[in-house]
Amino acid sequence: MTDTPAFLQDAKDLLTEQGFTSNDTWYHGTSSALVDSIKAQGLKRSGDRELKEAAKKTMATIGNAYTEQTEPVFLTQSRELAFYWAKQTVRDRSVRVEGDEHPVVFAVKLPGELNRQVKPDVGAASLLLVKEGENFMAYLAGIYQANNLGTPEIDLMKADRMEYLSKLGMAYFDADIDVSCLKIVTD
Helix, strand or coil, X not given: CCCCCHHHCXXXXXXXXXXXXXXXXEEEXXXXXXXXXHHHHCXXXXXCHHHHHHHHHHHHHCCCCCCCCCCCEEEECCHHHHHHHHHHHHHHHHHXXXXXXXXEEEEEECCHHHHCCCEXXXXXXXXXXXXXXXXXXXXXXXXXXXXXXXXXXXXXXXXXXXXXXXXXXXXXXXXXXXXXXXXXCCC
16 A cells, blocks of 8 residues: 555546556655755756755764765656655755755656756666665555556666656756755645
């Protein structure tokens, strides 16, 4: 049984034998604590400054250096998958940042030329080799099974880059996304 709100359960409309279909709307899952900043500044690459600062302080406390990397804005074509990643963001933040947060999903509508710059996230291969990736694959398998489709199979080393998008729903945009392209998904 899923805890994904009904209005975000879109896999039944997007999932086919070939995987998730895509159109010109993308989704980004995040924490409610970041909504005001996103509404004011848009989605920023490597955008959760508060969490990055907490990580930097933790690493300094134990005597290690923290090298911040610029990450793209991660997207998916599914509201349901965006909700999963939003829950992970809330969980990750709860370890380092105090507050009562909940998952939020933003719809992202990029103009034509920018929409063509959304890329399959083949870098996700490294994620899928750790526990977080295993958890995602188990969640994803549940979605496929709930829609009477077999468990998605992907050979991380040999997969075509488009499989990361179609089978796993993983994409990225390597630039900031203006607030005019964003809308919170609600009922």
